[in-house]
Amino acid sequence: MPLPRPASPRALWEDLRAFAKERSRVQWIAALFAMVIPVSIIVLFYYDTRTNIAPGEQLIYVESWSANRTDAEIAAAQKERQAREDAIAVERQRQFKELERQFGI
Structure with a gap:
């Protein structure tokens, strides 16, 4: 079975125009x-890939410190x-308890 002859660009353009005329707005x-x-x-x-998501x-x-400390x-x-870390944790806990009291949780 032989392949069909390639269409010319003019025939393609006419087919596209006919197809476009059949379609509604x-x-x-x-x-x-x-x-x-x-x-x-x-x-x-x-x-989105261009945004910087890295920290x-x-x-x-x-x-x-000195190298010879005991x-x-x-x-x-x-x-x-x-x-110091314990004092910071106690203060943070106090702040959360204050928020809890304010919001009535």
Whole structure:
């Protein structure tokens, strides 16, 4: 079975014009929406990949200690740090209890 002869661009253009004349305005509007919505979703996904979702720079503070400090000094510094963290936790708990009292929870 031989393949059909390729059509000329003029014949293609005439076929498209005849096809377009058969369609109503409502069908063209629906076709436009049917093409615009997926294209806009793809464009939004493209721009979403361009947004910076990685965390920003983080500052890390490092304490400097002498190399020859004793175990007692290390334990004292740890206890002091733990006492500060405990005080912060107690204050935060107090603030949440205050919010709880305000909202009547």
